[in-house]
Amino acid sequence: MMTQYCTFELGSLLLGVEARHVQEVLRAQPITLVPLAPDFVRGLMNLRGQIALVIDLRKRLDAEEEPSAARPINVLLHTKGGLVSIQTDRIGDVLTAESESIDSVPDTLQGRAREVLVGALRLPDRLLLLLDPERVAVA
Amino acid sequence: MDEITEEFLLESREAVDQLDRDLVALEAAPSEKEILSRIFRALHTIKGTCGFLGFNKLERVSHAGEGLLSRLRDGVLHVDEDIASALLATVDAVREMLDSIQTREKDGDLEYDELVTKLKRLAEGEVAGAEPVPVAFAVAAPRAKKRTKKQALVAQPSTQVATNQEAGTTAVEAIVAPPPEPMASGTTAAKGPAPTETVRIDVHLLDRLMDLAGELVLTRNQVREVQLGADNAALSTASQRLNLVTTGLQEGIMLMRMQPVEYLFGKFPRMVRDTAKQCGKQARVELSGNDAELDRTLLEAIKDPLTHLIRNAVDHGIETPEVRIRNGKPPEGVVSVRAVHQSGHVSIEISDDGAGIPLDRVREKAVARGLISQERANLMSEAETANLIFMPGLSTANAVTNVSGRGVGMDVVKTNVERLGGTVEVETKLGTGSSFRLKLPLTLAIIPALIVESGGERYAIPQVHLQELVLLDRAKQKLESVYDAPVFRLRDRLLPVVFLGECLKSTTRSECLLRAKSHLAVLQVNGLLFGLAVDRVIDQQEIVVKPLTPLLQDIPLFSACTILGDGRVVLILDAAGIAQQSHLTTLQSGAYTMDAARAPQKGVSDSVSSYLLISELSGPRLALPLEDVTRLETVSLSRVEQSGESEVLQYQGEIIPLHRLAVLLPSARMASSDAGIPPLDYINVVIVANGPSSVGIVVTDVVDVVDLSSIARHPVNSSGILGSMVVNDRVTDVLSIDWLLTRAGCAAPDLVRSA
Numbered sequence: 001m002m003t004q005y006c007t008f009e010l011g012s013l014l015l016g017v018e019a020r021h022v023q024e025v026l027r028a029q030p031i032t033l034v035p036l037a038p039d040f041v042r043g044l045m046n047l048r049g050q051i052a053l054v055i056d057l058r059k060r061l062d063a064e065e066e067p068s069a070a071r072p073i074n075v076l077l078h079t080k081g082g083l084v085s086i087q088t089d090r091i092g093d094v095l096t097a098e099s100e101s102i103d104s105v106p107d108t109l110q111g112r113a114r115e116v117l118v119g120a121l122r123l124p125d126r127l128l129l130l131l132d133p134e135r136v137a138v139a
Numbered sequence: 140m141d142e143i144t145e146e147f148l149l150e151s152r153e154a155v156d157q158l159d160r161d162l163v164a165l166e167a168a169p170s171e172k173e174i175l176s177r178i179f180r181a182l183h184t185i186k187g188t189c190g191f192l193g194f195n196k197l198e199r200v201s202h203a204g205e206g207l208l209s210r211l212r213d214g215v216l217h218v219d220e221d222i223a224s225a226l227l228a229t230v231d232a233v234r235e236m237l238d239s240i241q242t243r244e245k246d247g248d249l250e251y252d253e254l255v256t257k258l259k260r261l262a263e264g265e266v267a268g269a270e271p272v273p274v275a276f277a278v279a280a281p282r283a284k285k286r287t288k289k290q291a292l293v294a295q296p297s298t299q300v301a302t303n304q305e306a307g308t309t310a311v312e313a314i315v316a317p318p319p320e321p322m323a324s325g326t327t328a329a330k331g332p333a334p335t336e337t338v339r340i341d342v343h344l345l346d347r348l349m350d351l352a353g354e355l356v357l358t359r360n361q362v363r364e365v366q367l368g369a370d371n372a373a374l375s376t377a378s379q380r381l382n383l384v385t386t387g388l389q390e391g392i393m394l395m396r397m398q399p400v401e402y403l404f405g406k407f408p409r410m411v412r413d414t415a416k417q418c419g420k421q422a423r424v425e426l427s428g429n430d431a432e433l434d435r436t437l438l439e440a441i442k443d444p445l446t447h448l449i450r451n452a453v454d455h456g457i458e459t460p461e462v463r464i465r466n467g468k469p470p471e472g473v474v475s476v477r478a479v480h481q482s483g484h485v486s487i488e489i490s491d492d493g494a495g496i497p498l499d500r501v502r503e504k505a506v507a508r509g510l511i512s513q514e515r516a517n518l519m520s521e522a523e524t525a526n527l528i529f530m531p532g533l534s535t536a537n538a539v540t541n542v543s544g545r546g547v548g549m550d551v552v553k554t555n556v557e558r559l560g561g562t563v564e565v566e567t568k569l570g571t572g573s574s575f576r577l578k579l580p581l582t583l584a585i586i587p588a589l590i591v592e593s594g595g596e597r598y599a600i601p602q603v604h605l606q607e608l609v610l611l612d613r614a615k616q617k618l619e620s621v622y623d624a625p626v627f628r629l630r631d632r633l634l635p636v637v638f639l640g641e642c643l644k645s646t647t648r649s650e651c652l653l654r655a656k657s658h659l660a661v662l663q664v665n666g667l668l669f670g671l672a673v674d675r676v677i678d679q680q681e682i683v684v685k686p687l688t689p690l691l692q693d694i695p696l697f698s699a700c701t702i703l704g705d706g707r708v709v710l711i712l713d714a715a716g717i718a719q720q721s722h723l724t725t726l727q728s729g730a731y732t733m734d735a736a737r738a739p740q741k742g743v744s745d746s747v748s749s750y751l752l753i754s755e756l757s758g759p760r761l762a763l764p765l766e767d768v769t770r771l772e773t774v775s776l777s778r779v780e781q782s783g784e785s786e787v788l789q790y791q792g793e794i795i796p797l798h799r800l801a802v803l804l805p806s807a808r809m810a811s812s813d814a815g816i817p818p819l820d821y822i823n824v825v826i827v828a829n830g831p832s833s834v835g836i837v838v839t840d841v842v843d844v845v846d847l848s849s850i851a852r853h854p855v856n857s858s859g860i861l862g863s864m865v866v867n868d869r870v871t872d873v874l875s876i877d878w879l880l881t882r883a884g885c886a887a888p889d890l891v892r893s894a
Binding site: 030032033034035036037038041043044045046048049050051053081082084137138139 | 350351353354357594596643644645685688689690691693694696697700702706707708709710
């Protein structure tokens with residue numbers, strides 16, 4: 001079965017989610033901080049009357065810290081728990097791929113990244129890591 | 140499930156709820172023909188439709204019930220307890236089968252043989268039973284069903300169908316007939332079918348509309364900003380119209396979500412009857428204020444707490460008939476349930492004329508269970524002791540019964556009510572009865588809140604927990620410490636203080652303490668009073684409550700979030716969570732708990748009231764009853780505008796008229812009010828409610844708030860004085876707000892909702 005993936009970059013990583021979960025892509029918005037929330041929660045954002053939870057994807061994935069892009073890009077996802085926005089550095093193409101060509105995450109991958117990644121897609125030159133939107137905003 | 144069946148379920152459920160109410164009413168007044176025929180029609184409609192839909196068991200039971208009813212209606216039999224119980228059992232059976240149809244699309248596996256036999260036996264009580272109803276009517280009803288479906292689900296199928304039995308007309312008449320009763324207005328049905336137009340709406344659609352209206356408000360605010368900068372007359376007109384339409388729309392949607400409490404109260408007569416039977420007691424329920432309205436989600440949420448309180452009243456409160464007679468009371472106990480709509484709240488009071496709560500026993504038990512210390516127990520006032528019953532694990536019932544007495548429940552009642560932003564209070568007198576008072580907001584969706592700032596972020600505090608605001612400055616009103624714990628002297632007691640910044644881990648305490656000025660919001664929750672120190676108080680606003688995303692729901696400090704007018708997302712603080720996080724509990728800091736006797740509106744001692752002391756430049760000291768005062772504001776003179784000949788103020792999105800107290804009062808009392816005093820650049824305004832709107836009364840100075848148990852009352856005369864009292868050795872006159880409003884030419888307040 002062919003599935004569409006929305007891709008984006010975070011430092012050197014190429015990440016993607018199934019396009020059907022993506023509502024829109026936005027430039028940085030004002031964010032309200034939430035004290036005492038898990039460290040990967042950036043805060044809450046008002047999206048035309050709906051409230052979205054903003055996730056710092058770098059912290060969520062335990063990815064290497066690097067000076068983040070001047071203005072992060074918000075990718076808004078529909079999840080069962082409401083709107084979730086993940087902050088990324090750059091937005092990529094929409095790719096169409098056979099879902100059969102997805103490999104599972106290697107067992108050796110440990111830690112936080114394992115909680116949110118569902119698989120990897122072999123592209124000719126690099127790997128596309130797939131996120132599960134439902135697990136991004138779960139502690 | 141097909142549409143016809145779904146509709147049948149929906150309507151039958153309503154009919155069944157109404158049947159419960161009517162049957163209990165009928166038992167009390169067996170000769171009421173009106174009620175009897177309503178019961179008959181309702182059951183007949185169910186029977187007719189389910190026969191058509193092929194639910195044979197349901198048809199059989201309702202048919203048997205109808206048989207008994209027709210005997211009653213013909214006057215052959217009379218309602219007695221047996222018959223009433225059998226009919227109620229029929230209603231229960233019907234309800235069970237409806238549930239079964241809902242879940243499994245068939246009317247269950249039970250045969251209800253016993254019930255059917257009993258009904259038949261009762262029906263044959265005096266005369267050998269004949270077929271009560273010709274079969275033809277079972278066909279007439281379904282025909283009526285079809286038209287309702289066509290008419291886009293407008294109201295219920297007419298119960299008129301049943302009356303065709305007499306008239307012999309066809310279902311066509313039923314099409315023309317107006318729907319006999321709108322949802323949840325059972326009492327009007329007795330007066331015959333009212334031409335009401337109702338439409339059923341999906342709740343989720345309502346919620347969505349509510350969200351959209353909120354969004355529209357934000358858009359309107361943005362448009363307004365553009366318009367202010369643009370200086371364009373056409374844009375300005377359009378913006379004003381947008382403003383009006385938006386406000387109207389939002390109010391309309393709010394009203395759409397309101398339902399009369401009758402919806403809930405209707406279940407109580409049956410419940411009290413059954414509970415009383417179970418406990419071997421005699422009790423009836425008295426309902427009043429059925430038409431007070433609450434948001435539907437709220438109505439649903441208070442169902443369990445109310446049910447619990449009422450069952451408790453019957454099981455624990457009301458004595459057995461023998462004991463009651465011995466104590467000189469009528470054998471039948473009364474549980475009265477009263478709903479009153481008052482200034483933005485609905486208060487529901489459940490009182491019984493039973494034995495009251497034995498406070499000594501409560502105290503003993505609490506000590507025995509280690510909930511409080513003996514020393515503490517000795518010091519507790521009656522009101523404090525009564526409040527112990529809300530603690531987990533405390534029940535004064537001698538025996539655990541089927542109904543209550545397991546010591547769970549009252550704490551759940553309190554937690555549930557407080558989660559809804561309400562409060563619950565108890566008042567009890569041994570031998571005379573107990574009364575529980577629930578104070579609830581009208582809606583969960585929109586609440587008044589205080590917006591504060593801490594560590595650069597804004598937060599909302601629900602007004603329901605807010606008792607007062609104190610401005611702290613380092614000179615006069617300062618914080619002190621007991622070892623490490625900050626406290627504040629609030630009049631004559633010590634208040635524990637929590638720093639919001641510290642609680643949120645956004646600022647340290649020393650940073651909080653360094654601020655030259657900060658505000659202390661005095662909060663009351665779970666009967667506990669504490670001060671919350673914030674950096675700044677921004678505003679008071681009506682906010683639209685939005686749930687928190689699941690990931691953040693575990694943080695005890697926040698209950699929800701909202702979007703302010705400027706589009707910014709703000710977290711709503713949970714006062715109970717803050718108290719918990721800061722290790723303030725009723726137990727540890729018992730000394731700080733609200734002593735009910737001095738709190739306003741606590742009811743235990745009605746004679747204690749609070750007064751706002753004000754002073755004018757000359758003349759005697761004056762006071763206003765605090766219960767009439769909504770807020771105190773200090774307003775810069777530049778905000779006072781002119782409208783026509785009077786001064787007005789823009790206040791929370793409304794234009795409110797301002798009246799100077801010195802002008803309102805007879806000039807003889809107020810000698811030259813502005814002689815020789817340099818004008819200040821601000822005024823003190825006392826905001827009072829005038830029906831749904833507000834009026835501002837400008838006073839020279841606000842001195843204090845005092846609690847007094849009695850004032851020497853005067854007859855209200857032309858001087859507008861309710862009475863006098865002595866405060867700090869000075870005679871102080873208490874002014875009548877009504878009198879002031881009349882004098883100011885404001886329409887008399889009409890507090891009754893007409894929606």
